[in-house]
Amino acid sequence: MALSLLYYAQEFLRGEWAKKFLAAKTAPLVTPPHFRNYPELTGKTCTHQLICMMACPAPGAIDVVMTPEGWKPRIHIGHCIRCGLCVEACPNGVLTSGRILESMFYDNTKLSFSFRIDVDTEKCMGCGNCAVACPVNKLIDAQMSHGGRASTDDLLLKVSEGKCHVLHVEKCTGCKTCENHCPNEAIRVARLLEAIHSPEEEL
Amino acid sequence: MKRTVDVSIPIGPVHPCWKEPARVKCETRGERVISAEVELGYMKKGIERIMKGRPWQEVMFLAERVCGICSVIHNMVFIEALEHISEIVVPERAAYLRVIVNELDRMQSHILANFSYCYTIEHETLGMYLLDTREKVMDELERITGARVTCAFIVPGGVRFDLRAEDVLHLRASLDILEQDIKRYTGIFERGPMIALRSRGVGILTQEAARESCAVGPTAKASGIADMDRRLHHPTYQKLGFVPISRNEGDNFARIMVRFQEVIQSIALIRKCLDQLPEGPIRGGGIPGAGEIAYSGEAPRGELSYFIKTDAAGRVLEISIQTPSIMNIEACCHYMLKGVASLADVTSTFVSSDPCIACTER
Numbered sequence: 001m002a003l004s005l006l007y008y009a010q011e012f013l014r015g016e017w018a019k020k021f022l023a024a025k026t027a028p029l030v031t032p033p034h035f036r037n038y039p040e041l042t043g044k045t046c047t048h049q050l051i052c053m054m055a056c057p058a059p060g061a062i063d064v065v066m067t068p069e070g071w072k073p074r075i076h077i078g079h080c081i082r083c084g085l086c087v088e089a090c091p092n093g094v095l096t097s098g099r100i101l102e103s104m105f106y107d108n109t110k111l112s113f114s115f116r117i118d119v120d121t122e123k124c125m126g127c128g129n130c131a132v133a134c135p136v137n138k139l140i141d142a143q144m145s146h147g148g149r150a151s152t153d154d155l156l157l158k159v160s161e162g163k164c165h166v167l168h169v170e171k172c173t174g175c176k177t178c179e180n181h182c183p184n185e186a187i188r189v190a191r192l193l194e195a196i197h198s199p200e201e202e203l
Numbered sequence: 204m205k206r207t208v209d210v211s212i213p214i215g216p217v218h219p220c221w222k223e224p225a226r227v228k229c230e231t232r233g234e235r236v237i238s239a240e241v242e243l244g245y246m247k248k249g250i251e252r253i254m255k256g257r258p259w260q261e262v263m264f265l266a267e268r269v270c271g272i273c274s275v276i277h278n279m280v281f282i283e284a285l286e287h288i289s290e291i292v293v294p295e296r297a298a299y300l301r302v303i304v305n306e307l308d309r310m311q312s313h314i315l316a317n318f319s320y321c322y323t324i325e326h327e328t329l330g331m332y333l334l335d336t337r338e339k340v341m342d343e344l345e346r347i348t349g350a351r352v353t354c355a356f357i358v359p360g361g362v363r364f365d366l367r368a369e370d371v372l373h374l375r376a377s378l379d380i381l382e383q384d385i386k387r388y389t390g391i392f393e394r395g396p397m398i399a400l401r402s403r404g405v406g407i408l409t410q411e412a413a414r415e416s417c418a419v420g421p422t423a424k425a426s427g428i429a430d431m432d433r434r435l436h437h438p439t440y441q442k443l444g445f446v447p448i449s450r451n452e453g454d455n456f457a458r459i460m461v462r463f464q465e466v467i468q469s470i471a472l473i474r475k476c477l478d479q480l481p482e483g484p485i486r487g488g489g490i491p492g493a494g495e496i497a498y499s500g501e502a503p504r505g506e507l508s509y510f511i512k513t514d515a516a517g518r519v520l521e522i523s524i525q526t527p528s529i530m531n532i533e534a535c536c537h538y539m540l541k542g543v544a545s546l547a548d549v550t551s552t553f554v555s556s557d558p559c560i561a562c563t564e565r
Binding site: 034193 | 263264349358
């Protein structure tokens with residue numbers, strides 16, 4: 001009895017224990033620097049190439065808007081799944097999340113994009129909405145923006161003989177405007193994303 | 204044949220000891236269970252339907268959201284299936300990094316399953332110790348991949364992030380602490396007299412019953428079947444000289460011990476990976492193309508298989524996922540629960556087979 005009392009007295013009368021007991025406090029919650037959080041802006045200038053929007057797998061998670069300071073990507077927190085693909089894809093390093101940018105530099109990784117447009121000829125009724133809506137077509141041929149006839153064959157999309165044809169797929173920027181404007185869901189854009197890591201090559 | 208049943212008792216769908224909702228209906232005489240049936244369907248997500256028609260970039264992130272506990276293996280199996288379709292070669296360093304992250308994920312899943320069992324047999328102290336240990340594994344996962352649960356680490360042709368020299372040191376130091384901790388907790392579990400009363404000889408699944416019910420993963424390994432481990436067919440694991448473990452008791456105790464042993468085995472595998480880790484690129488590039496394949500890998504709970512059909516742009520036209528828990532739940536309800544002596548053992552036996560309802564219902 002006396003021994004066990006002595007044992008408990010020894011256990012509790014330590015200064016360290018008493019201090020912990022009286023000032024019990026959990027460590028403050030700190031987000032570690034390597035945690036891949038929602039992307040944040042680094043302050044570098046955005047050049048409005050919209051590659052972040054193309055790489056994003058979650059619908060409606062990122063868009064690039066015009067602000068008084070220039071173009072800026074905007075993250076919608078409820079939609080973002082924090083995958084960090086936009087950070088990897090951005091050629092100018094506008095976004096940052098955890099240490100992705102650092103590791104991209106360290107690993108010397110390069111992302112390349114290409115696009116593929118599939119037109120389902122069974123469903124396509126040749127209405128030409130895609131060709132008129134396409135922003136690349138508008139830049140090449142201004143007539144297209146008000147629904148005029150195409151004057152050149154340099155266009156990305158062109159309707160001839162009642163069907164939509166993809167002429168220069170390498171000009172596509174992956175904005176998916178055609179897909180959104182097609183009434184029959186006949187046209188679909190797919191992005192082909194490829195990342196290559198080359199440790200020997202200098203940046 | 205007329206059976207004498209005293210009362211039919213439903214357990215669940217919401218039960219304080221279970222992580223996810225499911226209903227087990229037991230027909231009992233006294234407290235002894237005569238037969239049991241499981242009722243699922245409380246958390247159907249319809250994720251396969253959401254995946255259909257989407258490009259692989261989106262399906263990759265949806266796949267790891269099938270299950271919150273074993274997300275890395277869903278990512279890995281889906282991406283490796285895509286790679287087999289379009290013949291993408293993975294750099295060797297990336298293949299080793301995949302194994303490291305996969306084994307870390309397996310460790311945290313097994314420790315969580317064992318916590319769940321300890322909590323169910325009301326040995327909460329050991330349960331809390333295990334949860335504390337699991338945090339160390341989660342910290343390592345976060346340090347390597349940048350996220351705790353949905354890591355998005357594996358991409359076609361490689362992995363997202365490299366493992367640096369300081370990460371390797373940190374990982375090795377954590378593995379030493381983890382090994383020490385897990386060995387201590389294994390000793391506590393193995394020698395605890397109260398734990399033995401609740402676990403040894405309860406919920407026995409014989410080897411024949413395990414074969415009949417197609418049990419997979421630790422549930423089958425505890426009954427002496429080890430040849431169904433899909434890691435035996437994985438080239439990187441073959442290089443590492445992986446040999447699955449098995450025990451012969453087939454009761455709750457054996458299932459938990461198999462998980463503890465697999466954690467120790469995973470630590471050894473990660474150490475071997477770190478020793479053999481070659482230099483070189485981590486991303487080889489490559490674009491998924493058209494094709495169809497049935498591919499499977501070893502999730503923490505057993506065999507996980509994907510059937511995928513893609514078109515030329517890498518869109519997933521058809522997908523069907525078969526997860527391990529459906530077999531284990533079948534084995535649990537139709538074989539293990541028969542003859543369980545008390546209702547308190549029903550919950551612990553159900554938990555010991557580690558059912559993942561989120562995976563099962565998708």
